[in-house]
Amino acid sequence: MGGAGLGVAGLALVPEVRLFAQQVHEFIEGPPVPDVKPEQLSPHVWMVYAKEGFPTQENQGLMASIIFAITQKGVVVLDTGASVQIGQMAIRMIKTVTPKPVIAVFNSHYHGDHWLGNQAFAETYGADLPIHALAHTRDQIAGNEGNLWRSLMERWTNQATLGTKVVAPNKVVEHGQVFDYGDVQIKLHHYGRAHTPSDLCFEIVQDKLTYVGDIAMANRIANMDDGSYPGTFKFYDELKKAAGDQLWLPGHGRGSKDLLDTYGTFMKGIWEPCVRAVKEGIPIDGAKTLVLSDPRVASRAKTMDGFDSNIGKYTSLAYLEAEKEAF
Template identity: 30%
Template sequence: MIRLLALALMLLPAAAQAYSLTPQQIAPGVYMFEGVTEHFTRDNMGDIANTGFIVTEDGVLVFDTGPSRNYGQSMRLAIGMVTDKSVKAVYISHHHPDHFLGNQAFADVPIYALEHTIETIRRDGDAVTDNLYRLVGTPMSGTEPLEPSALVTLGRESIGGRDIELIAAGGHGGAGHADLMLLDHGSGVLFAGDLVFHDRTPTTPNAHLAEWHDALNQIEQLDFRVLVPGHGPSARSADPVQQTRDYLLWLEDHLQQAAARGLDAAEVLYLELPERFQHMGVLEQEYRRSVAHLYPEIERATLQDARTP
Protein backbone atom coordinates (compact mmCIF):
# COMPACT_ATOMS: atom_id res chain seq x y z
CA MET A 1 0.00 0.00 0.00
CA ILE A 2 2.77 2.41 0.97
CA ARG A 3 4.54 1.56 -2.27
CA LEU A 4 1.41 2.35 -4.25
CA LEU A 5 0.95 5.62 -2.39
CA ALA A 6 4.56 6.61 -3.03
CA LEU A 7 4.12 5.73 -6.70
CA ALA A 8 0.95 7.83 -6.83
CA LEU A 9 2.72 10.82 -5.30
CA MET A 10 5.64 10.42 -7.68
CA LEU A 11 3.43 10.22 -10.76
CA LEU A 12 0.90 12.93 -10.00
CA PRO A 13 1.95 16.58 -10.11
CA ALA A 14 1.00 18.33 -6.84
CA ALA A 15 -1.92 20.32 -8.23
CA ALA A 16 -3.30 17.61 -10.49
CA GLN A 17 -6.77 16.23 -10.06
CA ALA A 18 -6.78 12.45 -10.26
CA TYR A 19 -9.13 10.55 -12.51
CA SER A 20 -10.86 7.65 -10.79
CA LEU A 21 -10.27 5.01 -13.43
CA THR A 22 -11.60 1.53 -12.75
CA PRO A 23 -10.49 -1.23 -15.10
CA GLN A 24 -13.48 -3.17 -16.39
CA GLN A 25 -12.56 -6.75 -17.26
CA ILE A 26 -14.17 -7.69 -20.57
CA ALA A 27 -12.31 -10.97 -21.18
CA PRO A 28 -9.50 -12.88 -19.42
CA GLY A 29 -6.60 -10.42 -19.21
CA VAL A 30 -8.41 -7.77 -21.28
CA TYR A 31 -9.71 -4.57 -19.69
CA MET A 32 -11.32 -1.30 -20.71
CA PHE A 33 -11.69 2.09 -19.07
CA GLU A 34 -15.10 3.38 -20.12
CA GLY A 35 -15.51 7.12 -20.70
CA VAL A 36 -18.80 8.96 -20.22
CA THR A 37 -21.03 9.53 -23.25
CA GLU A 38 -20.79 13.31 -23.02
CA HIS A 39 -18.96 16.16 -24.69
CA PHE A 40 -15.79 17.52 -23.00
CA THR A 41 -16.59 19.42 -19.79
CA ARG A 42 -14.71 20.56 -16.71
CA ASP A 43 -16.81 18.15 -14.62
CA ASN A 44 -15.97 15.03 -16.66
CA MET A 45 -12.31 16.11 -16.95
CA GLY A 46 -12.36 15.14 -20.63
CA ASP A 47 -12.83 11.45 -19.77
CA ILE A 48 -15.20 10.77 -22.66
CA ALA A 49 -13.40 8.11 -24.72
CA ASN A 50 -12.72 4.44 -24.05
CA THR A 51 -9.19 3.16 -23.54
CA GLY A 52 -8.03 -0.33 -22.67
CA PHE A 53 -5.25 -2.78 -22.15
CA ILE A 54 -4.30 -6.42 -22.66
CA VAL A 55 -2.05 -8.34 -20.30
CA THR A 56 0.41 -10.64 -22.11
CA GLU A 57 3.23 -12.82 -20.75
CA ASP A 58 5.73 -10.26 -22.08
CA GLY A 59 3.99 -7.16 -20.72
CA VAL A 60 0.92 -5.01 -21.15
CA LEU A 61 -0.39 -3.66 -24.46
CA VAL A 62 -2.25 -0.36 -24.10
CA PHE A 63 -4.87 0.86 -26.58
CA ASP A 64 -5.24 4.66 -26.55
CA THR A 65 -4.09 6.94 -23.71
CA GLY A 66 -7.02 9.30 -23.10
CA PRO A 67 -7.38 13.09 -23.00
CA SER A 68 -4.56 14.28 -20.71
CA ARG A 69 -1.26 13.50 -19.09
CA ASN A 70 -3.02 13.01 -15.75
CA TYR A 71 -5.42 10.53 -17.35
CA GLY A 72 -2.48 8.56 -18.78
CA GLN A 73 -0.83 8.51 -15.35
CA SER A 74 -4.07 7.37 -13.71
CA MET A 75 -4.34 4.62 -16.34
CA ARG A 76 -0.88 3.43 -15.54
CA LEU A 77 -1.64 3.30 -11.83
CA ALA A 78 -4.86 1.39 -12.47
CA ILE A 79 -3.02 -1.08 -14.72
CA GLY A 80 -0.55 -1.60 -11.86
CA MET A 81 -3.47 -2.60 -9.61
CA VAL A 82 -4.33 -5.64 -11.77
CA THR A 83 -0.94 -6.86 -12.99
CA ASP A 84 2.75 -6.86 -12.06
CA LYS A 85 3.69 -6.84 -15.76
CA SER A 86 5.17 -3.63 -17.06
CA VAL A 87 3.74 -1.79 -20.06
CA LYS A 88 5.33 -3.14 -23.23
CA ALA A 89 3.71 -1.09 -25.99
CA VAL A 90 1.03 1.51 -26.67
CA TYR A 91 -1.17 1.70 -29.78
CA ILE A 92 -2.97 4.91 -30.73
CA SER A 93 -6.20 4.52 -32.71
CA HIS A 94 -6.24 7.95 -34.38
CA HIS A 95 -5.21 11.57 -33.98
CA HIS A 96 -8.15 13.00 -32.02
CA PRO A 97 -7.13 14.51 -28.65
CA ASP A 98 -9.37 12.36 -26.43
CA HIS A 99 -7.36 9.32 -27.60
CA PHE A 100 -3.68 10.30 -27.47
CA LEU A 101 -3.06 13.17 -25.02
CA GLY A 102 -2.12 10.72 -22.25
CA ASN A 103 0.97 9.70 -24.25
CA GLN A 104 3.37 11.56 -21.93
CA ALA A 105 2.62 8.99 -19.22
CA PHE A 106 3.97 6.28 -21.56
CA ALA A 107 7.00 8.13 -22.90
CA ASP A 108 9.31 5.30 -21.75
CA VAL A 109 7.72 2.65 -24.02
CA PRO A 110 7.17 2.51 -27.80
CA ILE A 111 3.97 4.31 -28.84
CA TYR A 112 2.79 2.89 -32.18
CA ALA A 113 0.45 4.56 -34.67
CA LEU A 114 -0.37 4.83 -38.35
CA GLU A 115 1.58 7.32 -40.47
CA HIS A 116 -1.53 9.49 -40.93
CA THR A 117 -1.95 9.66 -37.14
CA ILE A 118 1.69 10.59 -36.50
CA GLU A 119 1.72 13.27 -39.21
CA THR A 120 -1.58 14.78 -38.14
CA ILE A 121 -0.51 14.95 -34.49
CA ARG A 122 2.74 16.61 -35.62
CA ARG A 123 0.76 19.19 -37.60
CA ASP A 124 -2.32 19.79 -35.42
CA GLY A 125 -1.26 18.53 -31.98
CA ASP A 126 -0.78 21.98 -30.45
CA ALA A 127 -4.08 23.33 -31.76
CA VAL A 128 -6.17 20.38 -30.52
CA THR A 129 -4.40 20.49 -27.15
CA ASP A 130 -5.16 24.21 -26.77
CA ASN A 131 -8.78 23.44 -27.53
CA LEU A 132 -8.98 20.83 -24.77
CA TYR A 133 -7.40 23.23 -22.26
CA ARG A 134 -10.22 25.62 -23.17
CA LEU A 135 -12.94 22.99 -22.70
CA VAL A 136 -11.59 20.96 -19.78
CA GLY A 137 -9.33 23.34 -17.82
CA THR A 138 -7.22 22.31 -14.81
CA PRO A 139 -7.22 18.49 -15.28
CA MET A 140 -5.23 19.12 -18.47
CA SER A 141 -2.39 20.66 -16.42
CA GLY A 142 1.03 19.54 -17.70
CA THR A 143 -0.37 18.02 -20.90
CA GLU A 144 1.59 18.48 -24.12
CA PRO A 145 0.99 16.64 -27.38
CA LEU A 146 3.54 13.82 -27.52
CA GLU A 147 3.86 12.35 -31.02
CA PRO A 148 3.72 8.53 -31.26
CA SER A 149 7.31 7.25 -31.49
CA ALA A 150 6.97 4.40 -33.97
CA LEU A 151 5.12 3.34 -37.08
CA VAL A 152 2.80 0.40 -36.39
CA THR A 153 3.32 -2.87 -38.28
CA LEU A 154 -0.02 -4.11 -39.55
CA GLY A 155 -1.04 -7.75 -39.52
CA ARG A 156 -1.09 -10.67 -37.14
CA GLU A 157 1.66 -11.29 -34.62
CA SER A 158 2.17 -13.42 -31.52
CA ILE A 159 2.93 -11.12 -28.59
CA GLY A 160 3.58 -12.65 -25.16
CA GLY A 161 1.43 -15.68 -25.96
CA ARG A 162 -1.43 -13.70 -27.45
CA ASP A 163 -2.50 -13.67 -31.09
CA ILE A 164 -2.75 -9.94 -31.85
CA GLU A 165 -3.85 -8.38 -35.14
CA LEU A 166 -3.42 -4.71 -35.98
CA ILE A 167 -5.81 -3.54 -38.65
CA ALA A 168 -5.90 -0.24 -40.52
CA ALA A 169 -9.03 1.32 -41.98
CA GLY A 170 -10.27 4.81 -42.57
CA GLY A 171 -13.29 7.04 -42.58
CA HIS A 172 -13.44 8.48 -39.06
CA GLY A 173 -9.98 10.03 -38.65
CA GLY A 174 -9.81 10.83 -42.36
CA ALA A 175 -9.49 9.13 -45.73
CA GLY A 176 -6.96 6.32 -46.24
CA HIS A 177 -5.36 4.51 -43.32
CA ALA A 178 -6.42 6.94 -40.59
CA ASP A 179 -7.94 4.57 -38.02
CA LEU A 180 -6.19 1.69 -36.27
CA MET A 181 -7.99 -1.27 -34.68
CA LEU A 182 -6.62 -4.05 -32.48
CA LEU A 183 -8.10 -7.55 -32.45
CA ASP A 184 -7.03 -10.06 -29.81
CA HIS A 185 -7.95 -13.32 -31.53
CA GLY A 186 -7.73 -15.49 -28.40
CA SER A 187 -10.30 -13.54 -26.39
CA GLY A 188 -12.16 -12.21 -29.42
CA VAL A 189 -11.93 -8.61 -28.17
CA LEU A 190 -11.84 -5.96 -30.88
CA PHE A 191 -10.76 -2.44 -29.94
CA ALA A 192 -12.40 -0.56 -32.82
CA GLY A 193 -11.47 3.03 -31.93
CA ASP A 194 -13.85 5.70 -33.20
CA LEU A 195 -14.93 3.74 -36.27
CA VAL A 196 -17.64 2.48 -33.92
CA PHE A 197 -19.77 4.52 -31.51
CA HIS A 198 -22.32 2.94 -29.17
CA ASP A 199 -25.25 4.89 -27.68
CA ARG A 200 -23.17 8.01 -28.33
CA THR A 201 -23.50 10.16 -31.44
CA PRO A 202 -20.62 9.73 -33.91
CA THR A 203 -18.31 12.70 -34.44
CA THR A 204 -17.39 13.77 -37.96
CA PRO A 205 -14.72 16.52 -37.95
CA ASN A 206 -12.49 14.56 -40.36
CA ALA A 207 -15.01 12.03 -41.63
CA HIS A 208 -14.85 10.47 -45.08
CA LEU A 209 -18.28 8.87 -45.12
CA ALA A 210 -17.81 6.41 -48.01
CA GLU A 211 -14.64 4.99 -46.46
CA TRP A 212 -16.29 4.89 -43.05
CA HIS A 213 -19.01 2.63 -44.48
CA ASP A 214 -16.34 0.40 -46.04
CA ALA A 215 -14.69 0.16 -42.62
CA LEU A 216 -17.98 -0.79 -40.93
CA ASN A 217 -18.47 -3.56 -43.52
CA GLN A 218 -14.89 -4.70 -42.90
CA ILE A 219 -15.50 -4.82 -39.12
CA GLU A 220 -18.54 -7.06 -39.57
CA GLN A 221 -16.34 -9.55 -41.39
CA LEU A 222 -13.87 -9.73 -38.49
CA ASP A 223 -14.02 -12.64 -36.10
CA PHE A 224 -14.72 -10.77 -32.85
CA ARG A 225 -16.84 -11.67 -29.83
CA VAL A 226 -16.52 -8.49 -27.77
CA LEU A 227 -16.60 -5.07 -29.41
CA VAL A 228 -15.06 -2.08 -27.65
CA PRO A 229 -16.21 1.09 -29.40
CA GLY A 230 -14.30 4.38 -29.16
CA HIS A 231 -17.18 5.82 -27.14
CA GLY A 232 -19.96 4.08 -25.23
CA PRO A 233 -20.33 0.66 -23.60
CA SER A 234 -18.75 -2.52 -24.96
CA ALA A 235 -21.02 -5.06 -26.65
CA ARG A 236 -21.11 -8.79 -27.33
CA SER A 237 -22.64 -8.29 -30.75
CA ALA A 238 -22.19 -6.17 -33.87
CA ASP A 239 -25.17 -3.96 -32.89
CA PRO A 240 -23.00 -0.85 -32.33
CA VAL A 241 -21.67 -1.23 -35.89
CA GLN A 242 -25.24 -1.17 -37.21
CA GLN A 243 -26.10 1.79 -34.98
CA THR A 244 -23.11 3.77 -36.28
CA ARG A 245 -23.99 2.88 -39.89
CA ASP A 246 -27.67 3.77 -39.41
CA TYR A 247 -26.81 7.21 -38.02
CA LEU A 248 -24.21 8.02 -40.69
CA LEU A 249 -26.54 6.91 -43.53
CA TRP A 250 -29.38 8.97 -42.05
CA LEU A 251 -27.10 11.99 -41.57
CA GLU A 252 -25.87 12.06 -45.16
CA ASP A 253 -29.32 11.47 -46.63
CA HIS A 254 -30.88 14.08 -44.33
CA LEU A 255 -28.29 16.70 -45.33
CA GLN A 256 -28.68 15.87 -49.03
CA GLN A 257 -32.45 16.27 -48.78
CA ALA A 258 -32.04 19.56 -46.93
CA ALA A 259 -29.70 20.81 -49.68
CA ALA A 260 -32.16 19.68 -52.36
CA ARG A 261 -34.87 21.70 -50.61
CA GLY A 262 -32.59 24.74 -50.71
CA LEU A 263 -32.24 25.13 -46.92
CA ASP A 264 -29.29 27.14 -45.68
CA ALA A 265 -27.04 25.86 -42.90
CA ALA A 266 -28.70 28.00 -40.21
CA GLU A 267 -32.05 26.36 -41.00
CA VAL A 268 -30.58 22.85 -41.13
CA LEU A 269 -29.08 23.26 -37.63
CA TYR A 270 -32.51 23.33 -36.01
CA LEU A 271 -34.35 20.59 -37.92
CA GLU A 272 -35.99 17.95 -35.78
CA LEU A 273 -33.96 14.77 -35.23
CA PRO A 274 -35.44 11.25 -35.44
CA GLU A 275 -36.82 9.58 -32.34
CA ARG A 276 -34.62 6.48 -32.81
CA PHE A 277 -31.46 8.49 -32.15
CA GLN A 278 -32.73 10.34 -29.07
CA HIS A 279 -31.13 7.86 -26.64
CA MET A 280 -27.64 8.54 -28.04
CA GLY A 281 -25.46 10.84 -25.95
CA VAL A 282 -24.61 14.35 -27.25
CA LEU A 283 -27.11 14.04 -30.14
CA GLU A 284 -27.99 17.68 -30.78
CA GLN A 285 -24.49 19.00 -30.21
CA GLU A 286 -22.82 16.43 -32.49
CA TYR A 287 -25.52 16.80 -35.14
CA ARG A 288 -24.91 20.56 -35.24
CA ARG A 289 -21.15 20.06 -35.39
CA SER A 290 -21.71 17.65 -38.28
CA VAL A 291 -23.83 20.21 -40.12
CA ALA A 292 -20.87 22.60 -39.83
CA HIS A 293 -18.41 19.93 -41.04
CA LEU A 294 -20.41 18.31 -43.82
CA TYR A 295 -23.16 20.62 -45.08
CA PRO A 296 -21.06 23.12 -47.08
CA GLU A 297 -19.67 20.33 -49.29
CA ILE A 298 -23.03 18.56 -49.66
CA GLU A 299 -24.68 21.90 -50.53
CA ARG A 300 -21.99 22.63 -53.14
CA ALA A 301 -22.38 19.19 -54.73
CA THR A 302 -26.17 19.53 -54.83
CA LEU A 303 -26.01 22.95 -56.51
CA GLN A 304 -23.43 21.62 -58.95
CA ASP A 305 -25.73 18.71 -59.87
CA ALA A 306 -28.64 21.10 -60.35
CA ARG A 307 -26.62 23.21 -62.81
CA THR A 308 -25.47 20.23 -64.87
CA PRO A 309 -27.89 19.88 -67.81
Protein backbone atom coordinates in the same frame (compact mmCIF):
# COMPACT_ATOMS: atom_id res chain seq x y z
CA MET B 1 19.70 44.98 -22.30
CA GLY B 2 17.21 44.45 -19.44
CA GLY B 3 13.42 44.27 -19.65
CA ALA B 4 12.80 47.66 -17.96
CA GLY B 5 10.38 49.83 -19.89
CA LEU B 6 9.44 47.10 -22.34
CA GLY B 7 5.95 46.53 -20.97
CA VAL B 8 4.15 43.18 -20.88
CA ALA B 9 4.23 42.68 -24.65
CA GLY B 10 7.92 43.54 -24.78
CA LEU B 11 8.78 41.25 -21.89
CA ALA B 12 7.12 38.37 -23.70
CA LEU B 13 9.74 38.75 -26.42
CA VAL B 14 12.72 38.50 -24.05
CA PRO B 15 14.16 34.96 -24.36
CA GLU B 16 14.71 34.61 -20.60
CA VAL B 17 11.08 35.54 -19.91
CA ARG B 18 9.78 33.13 -22.53
CA LEU B 19 11.91 30.34 -21.08
CA PHE B 20 10.73 31.11 -17.53
CA ALA B 21 7.08 31.11 -18.64
CA GLN B 22 7.57 27.75 -20.34
CA GLN B 23 9.23 26.30 -17.23
CA VAL B 24 6.40 27.55 -15.00
CA HIS B 25 3.84 26.01 -17.36
CA GLU B 26 5.66 22.68 -17.30
CA PHE B 27 6.09 22.78 -13.53
CA ILE B 28 2.44 23.40 -12.75
CA GLU B 29 0.19 20.39 -13.18
CA GLY B 30 -3.53 20.02 -12.89
CA PRO B 31 -4.96 17.88 -10.07
CA PRO B 32 -4.78 14.07 -10.10
CA VAL B 33 -7.68 12.26 -11.75
CA PRO B 34 -9.68 10.07 -9.33
CA ASP B 35 -9.17 6.34 -9.75
CA VAL B 36 -11.58 4.37 -11.94
CA LYS B 37 -11.53 0.65 -11.21
CA PRO B 38 -10.69 -1.39 -14.33
CA GLU B 39 -13.33 -3.72 -15.77
CA GLN B 40 -12.41 -7.04 -17.37
CA LEU B 41 -14.12 -7.44 -20.75
CA SER B 42 -12.62 -10.71 -22.00
CA PRO B 43 -9.87 -13.17 -20.99
CA HIS B 44 -7.10 -10.67 -21.81
CA VAL B 45 -8.75 -7.26 -22.24
CA TRP B 46 -9.54 -4.68 -19.57
CA MET B 47 -11.03 -1.20 -19.71
CA VAL B 48 -10.68 1.94 -17.59
CA TYR B 49 -14.14 3.20 -18.44
CA ALA B 50 -14.90 6.84 -19.15
CA LYS B 51 -18.49 7.99 -19.17
CA GLU B 52 -19.60 9.32 -22.53
CA GLY B 53 -19.74 13.04 -22.97
CA PHE B 54 -17.37 15.88 -23.71
CA PRO B 55 -14.35 17.29 -21.80
CA THR B 56 -15.28 19.52 -18.86
CA GLN B 57 -13.73 20.83 -15.68
CA GLU B 58 -15.80 18.28 -13.76
CA ASN B 59 -14.60 15.20 -15.64
CA GLN B 60 -11.04 16.60 -16.06
CA GLY B 61 -11.08 15.42 -19.67
CA LEU B 62 -11.87 11.80 -18.82
CA MET B 63 -14.35 11.06 -21.59
CA ALA B 64 -12.54 8.41 -23.64
CA SER B 65 -11.86 4.96 -22.22
CA ILE B 66 -8.38 3.45 -21.89
CA ILE B 67 -8.15 -0.16 -23.06
CA PHE B 68 -5.37 -2.58 -22.15
CA ALA B 69 -4.54 -6.21 -22.84
CA ILE B 70 -2.56 -8.31 -20.38
CA THR B 71 -0.40 -10.66 -22.43
CA GLN B 72 2.31 -13.22 -21.78
CA LYS B 73 4.97 -10.64 -22.64
CA GLY B 74 3.48 -7.65 -20.81
CA VAL B 75 0.70 -5.06 -20.96
CA VAL B 76 -0.37 -3.47 -24.25
CA VAL B 77 -2.33 -0.21 -24.00
CA LEU B 78 -4.79 0.94 -26.66
CA ASP B 79 -5.20 4.73 -26.35
CA THR B 80 -3.97 6.60 -23.30
CA GLY B 81 -6.57 9.28 -22.53
CA ALA B 82 -6.69 13.06 -22.70
CA SER B 83 -3.95 14.16 -20.30
CA VAL B 84 -0.87 13.17 -18.36
CA GLN B 85 -3.09 12.96 -15.26
CA ILE B 86 -5.43 10.48 -16.95
CA GLY B 87 -2.46 8.46 -18.14
CA GLN B 88 -1.05 8.39 -14.60
CA MET B 89 -4.39 7.18 -13.26
CA ALA B 90 -4.54 4.45 -15.92
CA ILE B 91 -1.06 3.26 -14.92
CA ARG B 92 -2.13 3.10 -11.27
CA MET B 93 -5.15 1.05 -12.29
CA ILE B 94 -3.15 -1.34 -14.48
CA LYS B 95 -0.90 -2.04 -11.51
CA THR B 96 -3.93 -3.10 -9.44
CA VAL B 97 -4.61 -6.06 -11.74
CA THR B 98 -1.14 -7.13 -12.91
CA PRO B 99 2.51 -6.68 -11.90
CA LYS B 100 3.55 -6.84 -15.57
CA PRO B 101 5.01 -3.70 -17.17
CA VAL B 102 3.51 -1.84 -20.10
CA ILE B 103 5.51 -2.93 -23.15
CA ALA B 104 3.65 -1.13 -25.95
CA VAL B 105 1.11 1.62 -26.61
CA PHE B 106 -1.08 2.09 -29.69
CA ASN B 107 -2.91 5.30 -30.65
CA SER B 108 -6.10 4.83 -32.68
CA HIS B 109 -6.10 8.32 -34.27
CA TYR B 110 -4.89 11.88 -33.70
CA HIS B 111 -7.71 13.42 -31.66
CA GLY B 112 -6.19 14.39 -28.33
CA ASP B 113 -8.59 12.61 -26.00
CA HIS B 114 -6.99 9.35 -27.21
CA TRP B 115 -3.25 10.09 -26.99
CA LEU B 116 -2.44 13.03 -24.68
CA GLY B 117 -1.84 10.45 -21.95
CA ASN B 118 1.19 9.12 -23.89
CA GLN B 119 3.41 11.32 -21.74
CA ALA B 120 2.60 9.41 -18.55
CA PHE B 121 3.53 6.08 -20.12
CA ALA B 122 6.77 7.40 -21.64
CA GLU B 123 7.79 8.93 -18.31
CA THR B 124 6.98 5.75 -16.37
CA TYR B 125 8.30 3.11 -18.77
CA GLY B 126 10.98 5.05 -20.62
CA ALA B 127 11.24 7.21 -23.72
CA ASP B 128 11.97 4.09 -25.79
CA LEU B 129 8.56 2.58 -25.00
CA PRO B 130 7.05 1.74 -28.41
CA ILE B 131 4.10 4.04 -29.16
CA HIS B 132 2.52 2.86 -32.41
CA ALA B 133 0.28 4.67 -34.90
CA LEU B 134 -0.36 5.03 -38.60
CA ALA B 135 2.02 7.48 -40.31
CA HIS B 136 -0.66 10.15 -40.82
CA THR B 137 -1.65 9.99 -37.15
CA ARG B 138 1.99 10.27 -36.08
CA ASP B 139 2.55 13.26 -38.37
CA GLN B 140 -0.57 15.07 -37.16
CA ILE B 141 0.35 14.62 -33.49
CA ALA B 142 3.96 15.68 -34.07
CA GLY B 143 2.78 18.73 -36.04
CA ASN B 144 0.43 21.59 -35.24
CA GLU B 145 -2.48 19.29 -34.44
CA GLY B 146 -0.71 17.97 -31.35
CA ASN B 147 -0.27 21.33 -29.64
CA LEU B 148 -3.73 22.42 -30.75
CA TRP B 149 -5.30 19.47 -28.95
CA ARG B 150 -3.18 20.07 -25.85
CA SER B 151 -4.33 23.70 -25.71
CA LEU B 152 -7.97 22.85 -26.41
CA MET B 153 -8.04 20.26 -23.65
CA GLU B 154 -6.63 22.77 -21.16
CA ARG B 155 -9.30 25.28 -22.16
CA TRP B 156 -12.21 22.84 -22.12
CA THR B 157 -11.24 21.52 -18.66
CA ASN B 158 -10.40 24.92 -17.15
CA GLN B 159 -6.71 23.98 -16.88
CA ALA B 160 -7.32 20.58 -15.25
CA THR B 161 -4.96 18.97 -17.79
CA LEU B 162 -2.19 21.53 -17.27
CA GLY B 163 1.29 20.01 -17.38
CA THR B 164 0.48 17.68 -20.26
CA LYS B 165 3.10 17.58 -23.02
CA VAL B 166 2.83 16.31 -26.57
CA VAL B 167 4.48 12.90 -26.87
CA ALA B 168 4.06 11.68 -30.43
CA PRO B 169 4.10 8.04 -31.53
CA ASN B 170 7.60 6.74 -32.28
CA LYS B 171 6.68 3.63 -34.29
CA VAL B 172 4.80 3.69 -37.61
CA VAL B 173 2.51 0.75 -38.37
CA GLU B 174 0.41 -0.33 -41.34
CA HIS B 175 -2.91 -2.00 -42.04
CA GLY B 176 -2.79 -5.77 -41.75
CA GLN B 177 0.16 -6.00 -39.37
CA VAL B 178 -0.13 -8.60 -36.62
CA PHE B 179 1.72 -8.10 -33.34
CA ASP B 180 2.53 -11.30 -31.45
CA TYR B 181 2.63 -11.01 -27.66
CA GLY B 182 2.85 -14.72 -26.92
CA ASP B 183 -0.65 -15.78 -25.95
CA VAL B 184 -2.24 -12.76 -27.64
CA GLN B 185 -2.07 -11.52 -31.21
CA ILE B 186 -3.28 -8.03 -32.12
CA LYS B 187 -4.23 -7.44 -35.76
CA LEU B 188 -4.41 -3.89 -37.14
CA HIS B 189 -7.22 -2.72 -39.42
CA HIS B 190 -7.44 0.46 -41.51
CA TYR B 191 -9.82 0.85 -44.46
CA GLY B 192 -9.55 4.52 -45.41
CA ARG B 193 -11.17 7.69 -44.11
CA ALA B 194 -13.96 7.19 -41.56
CA HIS B 195 -13.85 9.34 -38.40
CA THR B 196 -10.47 10.69 -39.57
CA PRO B 197 -8.19 9.84 -42.51
CA SER B 198 -6.12 7.52 -40.30
CA ASP B 199 -8.35 5.51 -37.97
CA LEU B 200 -6.82 2.30 -36.68
CA CYS B 201 -8.81 -0.58 -35.17
CA PHE B 202 -7.29 -3.35 -33.06
CA GLU B 203 -8.50 -6.94 -33.21
CA ILE B 204 -7.57 -8.98 -30.13
CA VAL B 205 -7.64 -12.20 -32.10
CA GLN B 206 -7.93 -14.77 -29.29
CA ASP B 207 -10.71 -12.83 -27.51
CA LYS B 208 -12.87 -12.01 -30.55
CA LEU B 209 -12.86 -8.39 -29.41
CA THR B 210 -11.99 -5.40 -31.58
CA TYR B 211 -11.33 -1.92 -30.24
CA VAL B 212 -12.63 0.48 -32.89
CA GLY B 213 -11.57 3.85 -31.47
CA ASP B 214 -13.98 6.54 -32.68
CA ILE B 215 -15.27 5.07 -35.93
CA ALA B 216 -18.40 4.11 -33.94
CA MET B 217 -19.79 5.28 -30.62
CA ALA B 218 -22.34 3.84 -28.24
CA ASN B 219 -24.46 6.90 -27.50
CA ARG B 220 -22.50 9.98 -28.49
CA ILE B 221 -22.67 11.89 -31.75
CA ALA B 222 -19.28 11.61 -33.44
CA ASN B 223 -17.05 14.43 -34.61
CA MET B 224 -17.12 14.23 -38.42
CA ASP B 225 -15.05 17.33 -39.18
CA ASP B 226 -12.20 15.21 -40.55
CA GLY B 227 -14.30 12.22 -41.54
CA SER B 228 -16.46 10.75 -44.29
CA TYR B 229 -19.94 9.25 -44.16
CA PRO B 230 -19.58 6.84 -47.11
CA GLY B 231 -16.02 6.16 -45.96
CA THR B 232 -17.38 5.12 -42.56
CA PHE B 233 -19.86 2.69 -44.11
CA LYS B 234 -17.10 1.20 -46.30
CA PHE B 235 -14.86 0.86 -43.24
CA TYR B 236 -17.61 -0.98 -41.35
CA ASP B 237 -18.21 -3.39 -44.22
CA GLU B 238 -14.52 -4.18 -44.69
CA LEU B 239 -13.88 -4.54 -40.97
CA LYS B 240 -16.82 -6.90 -40.42
CA LYS B 241 -15.74 -8.96 -43.44
CA ALA B 242 -12.16 -9.23 -42.17
CA ALA B 243 -12.77 -9.79 -38.45
CA GLY B 244 -16.10 -11.64 -38.40
CA ASP B 245 -18.21 -11.87 -35.27
CA GLN B 246 -16.72 -9.59 -32.59
CA LEU B 247 -17.42 -7.63 -29.47
CA TRP B 248 -16.97 -4.14 -30.95
CA LEU B 249 -15.55 -1.81 -28.32
CA PRO B 250 -15.68 1.98 -28.88
CA GLY B 251 -13.53 4.67 -27.33
CA HIS B 252 -16.69 6.33 -26.05
CA GLY B 253 -19.28 4.15 -24.35
CA ARG B 254 -19.90 0.44 -23.89
CA GLY B 255 -19.17 -2.23 -26.44
CA SER B 256 -21.65 -4.58 -28.08
CA LYS B 257 -21.78 -7.17 -30.84
CA ASP B 258 -24.12 -4.99 -32.90
CA LEU B 259 -22.37 -1.63 -32.35
CA LEU B 260 -21.37 -1.15 -36.00
CA ASP B 261 -24.91 -1.94 -37.13
CA THR B 262 -26.69 0.30 -34.62
CA TYR B 263 -24.35 3.25 -35.05
CA GLY B 264 -24.25 2.71 -38.79
CA THR B 265 -28.05 2.90 -38.87
CA PHE B 266 -27.95 6.26 -37.10
CA MET B 267 -25.26 7.58 -39.46
CA LYS B 268 -27.25 6.46 -42.51
CA GLY B 269 -30.20 8.37 -41.08
CA ILE B 270 -28.09 11.51 -41.54
CA TRP B 271 -26.38 10.58 -44.80
CA GLU B 272 -29.21 9.17 -46.92
CA PRO B 273 -31.62 12.13 -46.49
CA CYS B 274 -28.75 14.45 -47.47
CA VAL B 275 -28.06 12.39 -50.61
CA ARG B 276 -31.77 12.58 -51.46
CA ALA B 277 -31.82 16.34 -50.83
CA VAL B 278 -28.89 16.93 -53.17
CA LYS B 279 -30.42 14.77 -55.91
CA GLU B 280 -33.77 16.56 -55.64
CA GLY B 281 -32.30 20.05 -55.39
CA ILE B 282 -33.53 20.55 -51.83
CA PRO B 283 -31.47 23.24 -50.04
CA ILE B 284 -29.51 22.49 -46.90
CA ASP B 285 -32.23 23.72 -44.51
CA GLY B 286 -34.62 21.27 -46.12
CA ALA B 287 -32.04 18.52 -45.75
CA LYS B 288 -31.86 19.22 -42.02
CA THR B 289 -35.63 18.85 -41.78
CA LEU B 290 -35.42 15.51 -43.58
CA VAL B 291 -32.68 14.30 -41.24
CA LEU B 292 -34.48 15.32 -38.06
CA SER B 293 -37.66 13.58 -39.20
CA ASP B 294 -35.88 10.37 -40.21
CA PRO B 295 -36.83 7.69 -37.63
CA ARG B 296 -33.24 6.41 -37.51
CA VAL B 297 -32.20 9.82 -36.18
CA ALA B 298 -35.34 10.89 -34.33
CA SER B 299 -35.30 7.72 -32.22
CA ARG B 300 -31.98 8.76 -30.66
CA ALA B 301 -32.47 12.52 -30.43
CA LYS B 302 -33.50 12.59 -26.77
CA THR B 303 -30.86 10.22 -25.42
CA MET B 304 -27.69 10.79 -27.45
CA ASP B 305 -24.95 12.92 -25.86
CA GLY B 306 -24.27 16.10 -27.81
CA PHE B 307 -27.19 15.61 -30.19
CA ASP B 308 -28.77 19.06 -30.01
CA SER B 309 -25.50 20.98 -30.22
CA ASN B 310 -24.00 18.91 -33.05
CA ILE B 311 -26.69 17.47 -35.32
CA GLY B 312 -26.95 20.66 -37.38
CA LYS B 313 -23.22 20.84 -38.02
CA TYR B 314 -22.83 17.18 -38.93
CA THR B 315 -25.87 17.29 -41.18
CA SER B 316 -24.23 20.22 -42.99
CA LEU B 317 -21.04 18.19 -43.39
CA ALA B 318 -23.04 15.26 -44.77
CA TYR B 319 -24.82 17.57 -47.23
CA LEU B 320 -21.53 19.07 -48.44
CA GLU B 321 -20.03 15.61 -48.88
CA ALA B 322 -23.14 14.44 -50.75
CA GLU B 323 -22.78 17.44 -53.09
CA LYS B 324 -19.15 16.53 -53.70
CA GLU B 325 -20.09 12.89 -54.36
CA ALA B 326 -22.79 13.99 -56.83
CA PHE B 327 -20.33 15.97 -58.91
